[in-house]
Amino acid sequence: MAETSQQHAIDTMFLEERTYPPPEDFAAGANAQAGIYDIPFEQFWEQEGRERITWFEPFTDLYEWEPPYAKWYLGGKLNVCFNCVDRHVEAGDGGVVAYHWEGEPEGDARAITYADLQQDVVRFANALKKLGVQKGTPVGIYMGMVPELPVAMLACTRLGAPHTVVFGGFSADSLSGRMNDMKCEVLITQDEAWRRGSKVGLKKIADEAMADAPGVQSCVVLRRTGSDTPMQEGRDHWWHDLVGDVSDDPQSCPCEPMDSEDLLFLMYTSGTTAKPKGIIHTTAGYLVGTSTTHNYIFDLKQDEDVYWCAADIGWITGHSYIVYGPLCNRTTSVLYEGTPDFPDKDRWWSIVEKYKVTILYTAPTAIRSHMKWGPEYAQQHDLSSLRLLGSVGEPINPEAWIWYREHIGSDRTPIVDTWWQTETGMVLITPLPGVTTLKPGSATQPFPGVVPAVYDEQGNEVGPGGGGYLVLKRPWPAMLRGIFGDDQRYRDTYWSKYEDIYLAGDGARIDQDGDYWLLGRIDDVMNVSGHRISTIEVESALVDHQEVAEAAVCSRADSVTGEAIVAYVTLKGGGEGSIEKLEELRNHVSQKIGPIAKPANIVFTPELPKTRSGKIMRRLLRDVANDRKLGDTTTLADPTVVDEIAKRASDEKAQEAEA
Ligand code: WTA
DSSP, X not given: OOOOOXXXXXXXXXXOOOOBOOOHHHHHHOSSOGGGGGSOHHHHHHHHHHHHSXXXXXXXXXXXXXXXXXXXXXXXXXXXXXXXXXXXXXXIIXXXXXXXXXXXXXXXXXXXXXXXXXXXXXXXXXXXXHTXXXXXXXXXXXXXXXXXXXXXXXXXXXXXXOEEEOOTTOOHHHHHHHHHHHTOSEEEEESOEEETTEXXXXXXXXXXXXXXXXXOOEEEEEOSSOOOXXXXXXXXXXXXXXXXXXXXXXXXXXXXXXXXTSEEEEEEEOOSSSOOEEEEEEHHHHHHHHHHHHHHHTTOXXXXXXXXEOSOTTSHHHIIIIIIHHHHTTOOEEEEOSOTTSSSTTHHHHHHHHHTOOEEEEOXXXXXXHHHHOTHXXXXXXXXXXXXXXXOSSOOOHHHHHHIIIIISTTTSOEEEOBOOTTTOSOOBOOOTTTOOBOTTOOBSBOTTOOEEEEOTTSOBOOTTOEEEEEEOSOOTTOOOOBTTOHHHHHHHHHSSSTTOEEEEEEXXXXXXXOEEEEEEGGGOEEETTEEEOHHHHHHHHHTSTTEEEEEEEEEEXXXXXXXEEEEEEEGGGOOOOHHHHHHHHHHHHHHHOGGGXXXXXXXXXXXXXXXXXXXXXXXXXXXXXXXXXOOOTTBSOTHHHHHHHHHHHHHHHHHHHO
């Protein structure tokens, strides 16, 4: 057990010692070889910028850093759609499949080549022009995972119109808030979306949102399910009507030359309480950053790989690693519309088998769901095409990592655990699969040229083994350029704790080998008898128990220890807990990391409260544990989950009182 001490910003105790060097054959053919780390930072990004992107006019300066604002590839002119679509067709690769689209209803599938994509994008861009969209017109997009979603995004970039994509699970309020903040003039949506076999009325929600967002003058509606959909005369237009009489000739709608630093899109991140922040991403740095990382981290082989990022395009992961990075690299991707458990829990694995997916990128929350359901669903399918797995979105518990590797990766595939944020735009801490020795639960090394560090309260670097605040000391191409319309909040949130240093808001530690271990959001750190304990370490100790699928921990006030740890645990196969199981789990944590981390209480629950992007919401669990009124629950994917947990927790208290 590692020592703990009170001066650390976060004490770390959980030790994971398994290691996995890269398989030899993988290493031999990998896009990234060890020498990549030796290339000087400026040379690296200069070269990637020149070679990976087709410029209308070359850039003159690599970057400019006037903290807290960076600019990249200054003086360059380019177009994102041209780089993601047109140039591949011009190079003779129009017949290559860009997306194997798999609809949620079985049998509903389409292969979309780069030539198809170009025709669709040109037609839709011409349609948008009819509605007055031009360079600089802000456009909102509220759709499910249909091929027309990337088409809409690319059409905007073709015209130079910045977009904001709002995840299809958001409410009318969230949608109107974003439309108003960005001052969107056009909203693109669809009649309904498929979700776990039922239809979600996106247009109906969009109608409610538009009632509160009077700046939206036109609404384009894609017909997906074909249900009756009221259309408002003058404002609403069917997608198929608009594209009916326009040209699909690329010459009819040339790609607008954009400055490197022109706004590409806003992506709103929902803070837990305050108003969502419109994170600004611009054109060149974002495209170079996402395509470069996509190439090296996923070891993308253009003519061999079938790549599947199973995120939703409505999140940054989908923007960077379903749409812009992969298309820029002329990737063949899978795009799946639905949920992993429809019509049954083997749907993902049937997709992997059907398209012979070679690279799969998903989130710990999904992996833990599959763990909960059991490996038998994966075993029904041939997953031998897979050669690389990826994880993003939360720290991955070592046992979930091992499960992923064994049951999905046949105990053979490397796993890249990629740390990044909406704000960073691209992956910043990650293994390179042909180079890095993997450790389950560690995101390992900074991507070439990235300089993170772990700081204590005062801004001193914390030595190996100690926990602290993750910071970034040097700008990177895809970094955020600010918060839309709120310079002060940008400075306060990311740049005020340490001077000219980016505060990520995550805890981390660096081990003796220089590998990074992410410890979760700093707001979630618990203080037990003066020890600052990260939630992820206790959760990972719980998930280490063979019967546990998922765990979330938080603290409640305690008169003796200051704070005491409360754990919420989901058992594999959905089993119910018992007093004996509770004791067993407490002891398991004690053995794994020490008595100080032993949960004071454990509540067994079939589900945990999560955000719509699958992150555990510990803040609400904290409210339950402290018998407080629940805070804002609007960011929850399923609000009933936390009520159920509150009920279980209070039943348990009643039982304790009786006993
Ligand atoms: C967390 C998602 C540990 C982290 C791309 C970060 C991770 C937040 C990892 C950003 C990882 C993401 N290991 N934690 N590999 N990846 N996170 O903006 O807390 O949705 O700050 O971007 O997710 O979430 P966001």
